[in-house]
Every structure is written in C-alpha cells, then in structure tokens.
Amino acid sequence: MINFVAERARLMDHLRREITSEAVLAAMARVPREMFVPPESCEFAYDDRPLPIGHGQTISQPFIIALMTQALEVGGAERVLELGTGSGYQSAILAELAREVVTVERVPRLADRAREVLSSLGYRNITFRQAGEKLGWPESGPYEAIMVTAASPQVPPALLEQLAVGGRLVIPVGPTCDQQLLKVTRYRERTETVDLGGCRFVPLIGEGAWPEGNNE
Ligand code: SAH
Numbered sequence: 333m334i335n336f337v338a339e340r341a342r343l344m345d346h347l348r349r350e351i352t353s354e355a356v357l358a359a360m361a362r363v364p365r366e367m368f369v370p371p372e373s374c375e376f377a378y379d380d381r382p383l384p385i386g387h388g389q390t391i392s393q394p395f396i397i398a399l400m401t402q403a404l405e406v407g408g409a410e411r412v413l414e415l416g417t418g419s420g421y422q423s424a425i426l427a428e429l430a431r432e433v434v435t436v437e438r439v440p441r442l443a444d445r446a447r448e449v450l451s452s453l454g455y456r457n458i459t460f461r462q463a464g465e466k467l468g469w470p471e472s473g474p475y476e477a478i479m480v481t482a483a484s485p486q487v488p489p490a491l492l493e494q495l496a497v498g499g500r501l502v503i504p505v506g507p508t509c510d511q512q513l514l515k516v517t518r519y520r521e522r523t524e525t526v527d528l529g530g531c532r533f534v535p536l537i538g539e540g541a542w543p544e545g546n547n548e
Contacts, residue, residue: 336366339378343394346380350395353402359428360398365391367449368419387439389534391419392481396513396531400502403515403528404477406430413468413494415536416481417460420446426479427455434472438463438537467538468494475499483511483533487525488540492518504533508542 344361351357366377368391373383382390401422406412406429414423417437423446426433435458437443447460461469468478473494480491480503487505495501495518504511513528535542 343378347398351398356402359425363424368421385419403502410476412477413475414479417443417446420450427458433458434469436461436463482536484536484541490540504531
C-alpha cells in the first residue's frame, strides 16, 4: 500500500527548493495527484516528472506546473482560462487559487474523465469546454490569466485577444521537440515577455498553433 500523504509531503519538500509562492505550494499540497494519473502509474504519482494519461497526452511535471502557476500570479479574484484540461490536475490547482476556471480540451474522453474526478473532489468553480475552431474560449473572455498546457510554435494572437489588460499568459513556445516557457503580460499598448526556461510539452493543436496530425 503506497502512503500517498508521505509521498506528497516528499514532493512538496522538493518543490519548496525552487518555488517561492506559499499559495501555490499550499494549493499543490491540497490536491491528490494520484487521483489524476492512470492506475498503472499510480506509484509514480509524486515523482517530479510527466506521466502518460492516454490518447498520446501527458500530465505535466509537478515542478513545471508549480512554476507556471506561480508565474500566473493568481490571487483569488481572477477568472482563469486553461487550454488543455488533460487529466484535470492543473485545473484543480488553478481552482484552488482562482475564483473561476474555464478549461478547454480537444479530446472528449480526457475531458469526461477529468470532469468526473474534479467533481468527485468537490470542485464547483470549473467550467469545461470542448475545443472548437478558435483557440481558447473567447465567449467568456477576457481573462486575467491564461495558462496553456500544450506547446505552440508562436504566441497565438487569438489568445492575446482573450487576455485582459494587466493579464498574464503562460505558454510553452517553440518547435515540437523542446520549447521555452514564456510569460506574456498584456499592457494597454504593449506586451512584455519573460522567458521562464526550457520545457517540453505535447503540441497545441489549432488555428495559430500546430495543424492536426501533430498530436500522436
Ligand atoms: N493540464 C494537463 C496537461 C494536459 S497535456 C494536466 O494537468 O493533465 C495537454 C492537453 O492539451 C492534451 O490533453 C491535449 O489534448 C490538449 N490540447 C491540444 N490542443 C488543444 C487545444 N487547441 N485546445 C484545448 N486543448 C488542447
């Protein structure tokens, strides 16, 4: 029998070396990651690495999740847009920190599973959307924070349009083999981009990102 509580505490000690936001660390300490990974990977749930979740997709590495969430600077009142529900783990972390999370996914079976887990854990501030032709979910924008958990060859203009003035967009940008994690802050007349370091994500599929066929 795996002691997930002890495993989670061990991961938190590891993250604490690099992540300074107490709010992000506390949120991650509250979410049972083992609920979001397939049963066969359960024993690795608290390893600091990505894990396969089926359909060619992955649940991201905890350190990268913490880094991205910290960069979003979510303080409680925000409505956050997430692209790539995947397992729903990142959605849970965001829902711990923000007023409302709108999460968009392309693969219906992943979204269904994530919805089930998140609802069983009692999250009521997450809205699930099926990805359409346009990236994101412009209908309920603009958002104070946007997190993209799949990689794009560029910062998609459609997502900048959904970002509120003063809002933050965190997105992996670069070729499919490896990317840089960018934090883009939108100001009234300009944007400011900070490079948070290297990373590796599955491709973001859609107009302004990668064409279909890049996902398997
Ligand atoms: N945040 C997830 C990581 C999922 S991996 C987690 O914590 O588990 C990235 C996800 O992005 C995949 O599930 C993939 O299907 C999805 N994706 C790819 N292109 C997308 C798009 N245009 N809109 C929404 N989701 C997309």
